[in-house]
Amino acid sequence: MNIPSLEIIEPGPLATVQDRGRPGYQHLGVPVSGAADLYALRIGNLLVGNDPFDASLEITLGRFRAQFLRDTTFAVTGSNSSVFLNRTPIPTWRALKARRGQTIQLLQTELGFRHYLVLGGGIRVPLVLNSRSTYLRGKFGGFEGRALKAGDVLHTGPEATEPLPARYPRHLIPPYSPNPQLRVILGPQDSAFSQRGIETFITSAFSLTDRADRMGCRLAGPPIEHQRAPDILSDGVAMGAIQVPGNGQPLILLADRPTTGGYAKIANVIAADIPLIAQALPGARITFKVISFHDAREIYLHKEFAIRRFLAGDEKAEA
Amino acid sequence: MTEIVTKPFGTAPRFNHCGETALSVELGDTIDLETNRRVRRLFGKMRENPLHGVLSINPTYRSLFIQYDPWECSFEKLVLHLEDMLRHEGDDEPEDRTVEIPVCYGGEFGPDLPFVASHNGLTIKEVIGIHCAALYHVFMIGFTPGFPYLGSLDSRLFTPRRDTPRIRVPAGSVGIADQQTGIYSVESPGGWQIIGRSPLKFFDPHDDPPTLLRAGMKIRFRPINKDEYSLT
Numbered sequence: 001m002n003i004p005s006l007e008i009i010e011p012g013p014l015a016t017v018q019d020r021g022r023p024g025y026q027h028l029g030v031p032v033s034g035a036a037d038l039y040a041l042r043i044g045n046l047l048v049g050n051d052p053f054d055a056s057l058e059i060t061l062g063r064f065r066a067q068f069l070r071d072t073t074f075a076v077t078g079s080n081s082s083v084f085l086n087r088t089p090i091p092t093w094r095a096l097k098a099r100r101g102q103t104i105q106l107l108q109t110e111l112g113f114r115h116y117l118v119l120g121g122g123i124r125v126p127l128v129l130n131s132r133s134t135y136l137r138g139k140f141g142g143f144e145g146r147a148l149k150a151g152d153v154l155h156t157g158p159e160a161t162e163p164l165p166a167r168y169p170r171h172l173i174p175p176y177s178p179n180p181q182l183r184v185i186l187g188p189q190d191s192a193f194s195q196r197g198i199e200t201f202i203t204s205a206f207s208l209t210d211r212a213d214r215m216g217c218r219l220a221g222p223p224i225e226h227q228r229a230p231d232i233l234s235d236g237v238a239m240g241a242i243q244v245p246g247n248g249q250p251l252i253l254l255a256d257r258p259t260t261g262g263y264a265k266i267a268n269v270i271a272a273d274i275p276l277i278a279q280a281l282p283g284a285r286i287t288f289k290v291i292s293f294h295d296a297r298e299i300y301l302h303k304e305f306a307i308r309r310f311l312a313g314d315e316k317a318e319a
Numbered sequence: 320m321t322e323i324v325t326k327p328f329g330t331a332p333r334f335n336h337c338g339e340t341a342l343s344v345e346l347g348d349t350i351d352l353e354t355n356r357r358v359r360r361l362f363g364k365m366r367e368n369p370l371h372g373v374l375s376i377n378p379t380y381r382s383l384f385i386q387y388d389p390w391e392c393s394f395e396k397l398v399l400h401l402e403d404m405l406r407h408e409g410d411d412e413p414e415d416r417t418v419e420i421p422v423c424y425g426g427e428f429g430p431d432l433p434f435v436a437s438h439n440g441l442t443i444k445e446v447i448g449i450h451c452a453a454l455y456h457v458f459m460i461g462f463t464p465g466f467p468y469l470g471s472l473d474s475r476l477f478t479p480r481r482d483t484p485r486i487r488v489p490a491g492s493v494g495i496a497d498q499q500t501g502i503y504s505v506e507s508p509g510g511w512q513i514i515g516r517s518p519l520k521f522f523d524p525h526d527d528p529p530t531l532l533r534a535g536m537k538i539r540f541r542p543i544n545k546d547e548y549s550l551t
Contacts, residue, residue: 023375023386027362028530029460029504029522032375128524138464138505140524188335188343233350234461234468236377236384238341260379260461268338296339297389304390 002124002155004069006117008148009103012063016134017123017142017154018255020053025129026236026259033133033141036214036255036278037078037114043168044077044118046311047095049161054122055132055142057154059115062108066117068098069153073120073163076104079112079176079279093173095120095163111178113212113279120163121156135256136214164311172306179285180276184242184267185296189232192264193244197225201266202290206250210282214256217277219286223248224266234262240269240277252277270296272303332405334398339389344401345382350470354381355458357408359535364404370397378534379459380468417454417537420502420517422493423548424450428516435478435495435512446514447542449473450500457536465504465522465530469538472500484510491517493540504530515542518551 008015018041021034035041035058042052062081068074076083076092083090084105090096092115098104106115125132125143134142143152190198206221230246237243241253243263252269253261254277267288269277280286291299333345346361347354362378365385372392377384387397424447425432436446455469462468472495480496485508488494492503494511503509504521521531532538543551 025529026375026377026384026386027460027534028528029462029464029466030524030529031464129529137507138524185336185338188337233348233380233382234459235343235379235382236337236341238337238384238386240338258462259377260459265337268336268341270338271340293336293339293394297394300339300389 002157003121004153005072005119005121005156006154007067007069008150008152008154009067010063010065010150011148011152012059012061012106014060015064015148016058016136017055017125017132017148018058018134019055019132021133021255022129022131029259030129031135031138031256031259032239033131033135033214034255035116037116037275039174039275040077040114040116041118043093043307044075044116045122047075047077047093047164047168048073048118048120049095049159049163050118050120050122054118055125056116056118056123057148059106059117060113062106062115064106064117065103067103068100070100072098072156073159074098074104075118075163076106076115077118077168078115079109081109081112081115082107083115091167094167095165111281112176113281119154119156120159124155124157137256169310172310174272174275174279176276176279178281179287180273180280181287181289182273182277183270183289183291183296183299185270185293186267186290187265188268189264190266192227192230192232193266194225194227197227197248198266200224201250202288204287206286208280208282208284208286212280212282214254216251216253216257217280219250219252221249224250226264230263232262232264234260237261237265238268240271240274241265242267242269254278270299272299332401334401336394337384339394341384341386342394342397343382343384347381350380350458352456355456356535358383360408361401361404362534364408365401368400368404370400373397377461379461415535415537417539418532420493420519420538420540421543421547421551422515422517422540423543423545424515426545428548429493429514431481431494431512432514435476435514438478439475441475446476449475450514451540451542453539455500455538457532457534457538459534460530460532463503463505463507464524465532467502467504467532467538469499469501472498474498476500478512480510481512484508485513488513489516491519491521493517504532516548518548
């Protein structure tokens with residue numbers, strides 16, 4: 001049974017319902033969508049006792065206020081932020097209890113783009129193509145296919161399991177930074193670039209423009225030179241793919257990216273560092289560090305190991 | 320870029336890393352029916368024989384794109400599985416249906432039809448005739464939900480994109496851009512020359528399947544008038 005749990009008072013610039021998205025429908029041209037910072041969504045869910053990819057609220061740039069309509073377990077994850085429960089500052093990355101009638105508020109912050117307000121039981125909106133994620137351009141999924149407005153009431157499922165008592169260990173929280181360095185694996189079309197182009201990509205600092213949304217982040221910097229034409233035969237595009245069109249300015253693709261693209265992809269951001277670019281604000285200084293596929297895989301497996309160990313109770317948690 | 324190249328096939332497939340959570344396997348370097356057929360056969364085989372840890376498979380012109388969870392499935396396991404599927408490829412035709420697409424050409428539905436005609440030194444009637452004569456192959460679906468990448472447009476209709484893209488192109492619009500023709504499956508911004516509109520619904524997220532077209536289908540356009548358009 002679904003219970004009315006949260007009423008939006010002020011949604012801020014953009015608040016949407018997101019889960020893991022729609023992997024499995026890309027052959028029909030349907031974007032994956034889902035949380036831009038999947039890691040923050042997943043950990044928030046695990047902290048409050050939900051399934052790892054239950055639907056939650058993705059809140060963009062703060063200025064958000066909502067009222068709890070029942071006693072609710074919740075957690076806020078994402079980059080550093082000022083979160084208040086009835087004007088009392090509260091910690092992020094841990095499960096907390098709100099009483100019916102209390103108000104949660106997220107201020108606009110200097111650091112960080114997106115926060116996840118995860119509610120015990122998970123947000124229940126109708127499944128569309130097997131997901132509760134909002135795809136704004138397609139106007140489907142999530143809450144009536146749109147961003148949330150003042151007065152919207154979100155329902156949740158019943159809270160099934162006990163929340164975790166501990167705060168999520170600091171060293172497992174992504175090292176969000178105002179000027180992140182992103183680790184990448186070269187390819188799949190790095191051979192479409194000249195040696196000089198690859199060097200420009202590796203050694204330069206790029207600036208995140210204000211064209212940064214759920215689809216992707218456009219960067220500005222010294223133009224990356226192609227060896228031949230920037231066009232390729234359109235093929236599949238991964239989360240964190242770095243496309244370079246003819247103007248030499250890279251575009252990092254995120255959750256709402258089109259399923260296919262026709263520009264050469266010089267490199268791909270590794271999974272562990274996607275949260276860093278998903279949380280970077282316009283004006284951020286972005287640099288890249290090339291690592292090998294094998295190192296990237298080690299990082300992935302090690303991170304997954306640490307999360308699972310924490311959940312099993314063997315990783316030391318902060319009280 | 321780590322590249323594992325294997326030999327036993329006519330064209331050796333190339334396996335490319337797309338980050339550590341995705342790979343693409345390329346079966347050729349050109350847009351041609353035979354390569355595209357092999358891609359779709361491999362797609363079908365992968366769906367029939369799912370491998371644990373594979374999250375999503377997307378067939379494109381000449382490659383198959385696969386997202387996977389490295390905790391559940393390794394790159395190497397996936398390559399072995401793909402090679403196995405390719406070895407037992409068979410020669411069945413995966414999807415061969417022909418779909419007729421009614422299109423109301425010109426007027427408010429196709430504001431760029433006169434430009435396409437004058438650009439190519441043809442009459443409007445000739446443009447419609449040439450556009451409807453061909454059988455188009457759906458090479459892939461991508462870009463936006465349900466959007467078909469079609470081949471091949473008659474060279475007499477090649478027309479560059481509009482200088483200024485439109486902010487809003489209605490769903491069902493049929494257009495030409497350079498050497499391509501296509502159908503806007505959902506409303507979106509776009510710079511293609513719009514020559515007509517189809518009353519069919521090409522994408523509905525609440526339908527199963529959600530798209531009218533799939534890779535491998537063939538389509539033919541059929542001209543209809545405004546009355547027929549509003550009846551469909």
